[in-house]
Amino acid sequence: MDPEKTAPFELGRGEDACLLLHGFTGSPWDVRPLGEALAARGLYVRAPQLPGHGSTPEALLSVSHRDWERAAAQALLSLRGYRRIFVAGLSMGALLSLRLAADYPEQVHGLALVAPALRFQGPHMWLLKRLRRHGLLERVKPWVFKTGTDVSDPAVLAEAPILPAFPSARLQDLWELQDIAMSVLPRVRCPALVAVAEQDHVVDPTCGPVLVRGLTAAPHVRFISLSTGFHIIPRDKGGPLLASEVGSFFARLQGTQAAPVDEEPSAPACSGSR
Numbered sequence: 001m002d003p004e005k006t007a008p009f010e011l012g013r014g015e016d017a018c019l020l021l022h023g024f025t026g027s028p029w030d031v032r033p034l035g036e037a038l039a040a041r042g043l044y045v046r047a048p049q050l051p052g053h054g055s056t057p058e059a060l061l062s063v064s065h066r067d068w069e070r071a072a073a074q075a076l077l078s079l080r081g082y083r084r085i086f087v088a089g090l091s092m093g094a095l096l097s098l099r100l101a102a103d104y105p106e107q108v109h110g111l112a113l114v115a116p117a118l119r120f121q122g123p124h125m126w127l128l129k130r131l132r133r134h135g136l137l138e139r140v141k142p143w144v145f146k147t148g149t150d151v152s153d154p155a156v157l158a159e160a161p162i163l164p165a166f167p168s169a170r171l172q173d174l175w176e177l178q179d180i181a182m183s184v185l186p187r188v189r190c191p192a193l194v195a196v197a198e199q200d201h202v203v204d205p206t207c208g209p210v211l212v213r214g215l216t217a218a219p220h221v222r223f224i225s226l227s228t229g230f231h232i233i234p235r236d237k238g239g240p241l242l243a244s245e246v247g248s249f250f251a252r253l254q255g256t257q258a259a260p261v262d263e264e265p266s267a268p269a270c271s272g273s274r
Contacts, residue, residue, distance in 0.1 A: 001161040005029045006054030010046050012039025016254055017082040019075055019100075020047035023091030023117065024174055025146070025163045026232075027054040031090050034114075034234040037243035041251065044082065048075045050093075057143070057165040065173035065180075072096045076107055086250050088112035090234065091203060092174060095181040101192075102184035110253045111192040112246045115200055115231050118178055118207035128171055141168050150202045150231035160235070185214035193222045193249045195233065195242055202231040212274065222249060224271045 006027035018038050020031045028035075028047040035045040051071055052063035079085050087108050089097035094116035101108040128144075131137040145165045151157045192215055196208035205225065212223045224245055229236030234243070 001027065001054055001056075001163055003055065005161045006049065008047055008049040009035065010044070011035050012042070012044050014042040014044050015082060016042075016084040016086070016250075017044040017046065017079045018086040018088060018250065019072075019079060020045060021072055021075075021087070021089035021093030021096050022047065022050065022053070023089075023093050023115075024170070025053065025060075025166050026090070026149075027161060029161055029235075030232050031088070031093070031234050033239050034088065034243050034246060037240075037247055038088075038250070041247045043086070043250065044079075046075060046079065048072075053163075054161075057163060057167070060166050060170050063170075065177050068092075068096060068173075068177075069099060072100055073103070076100050076104060080107065084109040084254060086110045086112070086253070088114065088246060089116075090114045091117040091231065092177060095177045098181045098184055098188060099177075101190055102187035105187075105189050108190050110190050110250055111188070112249065113192060113194045113211060114233055114242065114246075115196055115203055115205075116181075116194065116207060116211055117174065117203045118181060118210060119204040121201055121204050128168065129175065137168050137171070144168050144171070150200065151236050152199070152228070152230045153236055156235050160232075182214065185211065186216050188215055189217045189219070191220040191222075191249075191253055192218050193224070193246060195224045195226065195245065197226050197229050197231060197233050197236070197238060199227075199229065200231045220273065222271070222273045 022030050039045045051067040052060040087097045094113040143165045149160050194208050196205035212221050215221050226238035229238035
């Protein structure tokens with residue numbers, strides 16, 4: 001992976017901040033367009049690179065979900081000097097974001113959960129989970145190989161940094177994070193936005209409404225379902241709409257105006273609030 005593309009970044013300045021968390025085998029590159037849009041609206045944005053990510057498959061051998069949780073918590077606490085802190089996470093990053101909101105309710109003032117990896121798509125992941133239950137996963141398939149990333153835009157796909165493989169042992173960490181996310185849902189007390197892509201080939205988009213129903217203590221939850229683009233929503237065709245929705249959502253929590261007129265794209269395929 002190109003280290004210049006996958007490096008962590010900080011953008012913008014303002015009294016309020018947003019922590020951006022990327023997904024499993026991804027990097028800050030995946031969420032940078034969202035970060036740029038939020039910075040343009042007056043937020044300070046920080047996107048760390050999670051441990052073991054952004055370099056080589058072997059770098060993931062020596063980390064676990066505890067390292068990712070610890071890194072996310074440290075990044076959040078580093079923002080304590082800001083007036084309000086928002087957290088936005090993509091895929092596995094959304095699971096980590098839920099844990100942060102539950103564990104640090106005084107620090108997290110709003111959430112954006114993008115393509116949350118609550119349940120995976122397809123028979124391949126189902127088979128791997130069955131192997132894990134029988135204690136065979138790492139013996140039968142020690143590595144999972146990747147040939148691309150889930151993006152519909154061919155131009156974006158051509159330039160995407162792709163980790164060619166990852167240790168199958170890390171799937172256990174993902175499954176544990178899924179369980180943790182479900183267990184902490186009732187403890188999340190800040191407003192939240194949940195965004196899914198209808199054509200996601202990595203995670204099941206029907207998990208979006210599951211999260212909405214599970215966020216019982218959140219004072220307000222907005223749900224949007226995007227008809228264009230695949231899993232890496234911030235980089236795909238639905239990215240501008242996602243950025244407008246997240247930006248407007250956080251702006252309302254700040255008590256400021258919603259997005260400028262020239263930033264408002266067409267309405268999503270499906271949206272709702274409770």
